[in-house]
Amino acid sequence: MDLPPGFRADGEYAGKVYKLRKSLYGLKQSPRAWFSRFSDVVLSMGFVRCHSDHTCFIRRRSDGRCIMLLVYVDDIIITGDDASGIAQAKLHLQKSFDVKDLGPLRYFLGIEVARSRCGISLSQRKYVLDLLQDSGMLGCRPASTPMDPNLKLSVESGELLPDPSVYQRLVGRLIYLTNTRPDLTFAVSVISQFMHAPRLAYMDAVYHILRYLESCPGLGLFYASGNQSGLSCFTDAEYAGCKIDRRSTSGFCTFYGNHLISWKSKKQAVVSRFSVEAKY
The missing domain is CATH 2.10.70 (Complement Module; domain 1)
Structure with a gap:
């Protein structure tokens, strides 16, 4: 591992480099190796891998209580109705990995979690505001619907965009936004069909969705208690x-x-x- 350009080391460290005994980041096999190691530890704790989502692990007790563990790379959510089991799972993970307990879930992968006596709310307000800021649409004239109901896109709707990566990047971010915005599902499914050769009319449809987000950036899902x-x-x-x-x-x-x-x-x-x- 060479020293960064512009850095000069004097004395005994001059002209020397570091030799890594083990490297993880940057290797193609590192995600598989990390998840294999993490899975072995979690499965040894009595968890069972979910068939529909391999990043979700579930452990059930004989009295009906359960613990669910969801992992994305090195971000982990632990939830369930077994408080003592959750505490034991955290201690077991701390023995095998260098983990940090961040307390009750408030923010995870762009999803904001708010709790009250009435229930739990999930939204992506900050994600929406960042999207509008990056696209230059923050403060634009809002729209009342995600898409014009009479809009019919075709393969010849306008000229081809000179840089399709801008369109593809915006649509990709809108696809992730549908995790908490069911009202965008149909509109995003339409514009995502033209990722290979986007045109001006398709970009206008994307801007219409952004104008709709300007009118309601904080909408999301609410799960009532009880x-x-x-x-x-x-x-x-x-x-x-x-x-x-x-x-x-x-x-x-x-x-x-x-x-x-x-x-x-x-x-x-x-x-x-x-x-x-x-x-x-």
């Missing part, structure tokens, strides 16, 4: 809405009690011959 019961799902589809390939778009949202837990808007894989088939 017991919830009952699983319900609502789904719908529009028929042949895409002018390019005549495919339909499906959408659904799932509620556990009054809490929204999953949602999606996606173009169907095949062309439906009539509206009943698209909805089915």
Whole structure:
């Protein structure tokens, strides 16, 4: 490991370099090696890997209490109704890794968590304001809807953008914003279909979404306190809405009690011959 340019070492350290015995950052296999090591430690604590998400680990007790552990690189969330088990899990992790307990969850990967007696609120307000600031849309004229309902984009809607990376970067950040903004799901799914060759009309649709975010940067999800019961799902589809390939778009949202837990808007894989088939 060479010294940085411009740094001069005098005395016994002149002309010398550091030799690393082990390197982690910058290696292609480092994420796999780190997660393998972390998984071994967590599984030895009695946790079971979730089948739908391999970064989520669950441990259940005989009395019904459970602990859930979610990891993203080196950021970890531990939650559940087993307070003593959570404390033991933290102590076990401290023996194997150099960890720091940040207390109750308030901010995680751009998602803000606010608690009250009424429940828990999830939002990405700071993420939205940073997005508007970086795109130069902070303080712009707000819009009342994420997308014009009469807008129909095609492969020839305007000229090609000279620098497609700007469009791709904005759409990528909007996709992450849909984690707490179900109202943006359909609009973002439409503009994300033109990442390979964006045009001026597509960029106008992105700016329309940013103008909508200017009007409501703090919207998010709210989960009320108290017991919830009952699983319900609502789904719908529009028929042949895409002018390019005549495919339909499906959408659904799932509620556990009054809490929204999953949602999606996606173009169907095949062309439906009539509206009943698209909805089915």
